[in-house]
């Protein structure tokens with residue numbers, strides 16, 4: 001029997017600094033059936049970020065142009081910058097049979113959930129707000145003003161967690177990673193995603 005699965009759209013959200021990137025990068029390293037949807041953003045790149053890998057870094061004018069072209073599956077203003085998921089990124093990768101991970105905020109997640117009701121949605125939580133703040137200061141990629149803005153927004157984001165199917169606390173990284181990987185493993189086994197050829 002050939003064990004083939006339909007590809008999935010996997011939405012991962014959580015406040016800035018909770019560990020979304022850390023966890024999804026490890027998922028991608030360990031599971032070749034997964035790929036990442038590279039978003040566009042008007043945010044300034046961090047020193048270690050590569051255009052086309054972490055984001056497509058674009059101007060506000062180019063972002064408006066994409067909006068006019070209806071190029072986004074979802075888009076939102078987050079922490080004072082603009083972010084969007086390109087339909088082309090998701091559609092082309094899913095057409096290749098890959099499952100696509102979206103690292104997007106709750107505003108975008110809400111849009112995706114209403115358009116793709118079969119998506120898998122996971123919200124990552126910190127143990128506490130102070131843990132989140134510590135992680136952002138330790139990551140050292142934003143100014144204190146930007147960090148405090150993100151921490152302030154975290155409370156609103158966390159309040160929206162109940163719209164997601166799953167919630168995982170990222171306190172111990174190994175445990176959180178295993179829990180997210182287990183969700184994805186289980187989701188792949190849904191009868192609705194399974195089309196075996198029985199001979």
Ligand code: ADP
Pocket residue numbers: 014015016017018019020021022023135136138139170171172173174176
């Ligand atoms: P996000 O993508 O959600 O903004 P990151 O993945 O960049 O968050 O993680 C923020 C910081 O916290 C990074 O420096 C990362 O190495 C660290 N980090 C992530 N998960 C843990 C964890 N469980 N314990 C300690 N540090 C963590």
Ligand code: 5GP
Pocket residue numbers: 013014015016039040043074075076078079083084085103104105107108109
């Ligand atoms: P960062 O600036 O730290 O990379 O991301 C800030 C926030 O924007 C995070 O909550 C992240 O999930 C969200 N984000 C990143 N890309 C997108 C996107 O394409 N759409 C939406 N709605 N949010 C995004």
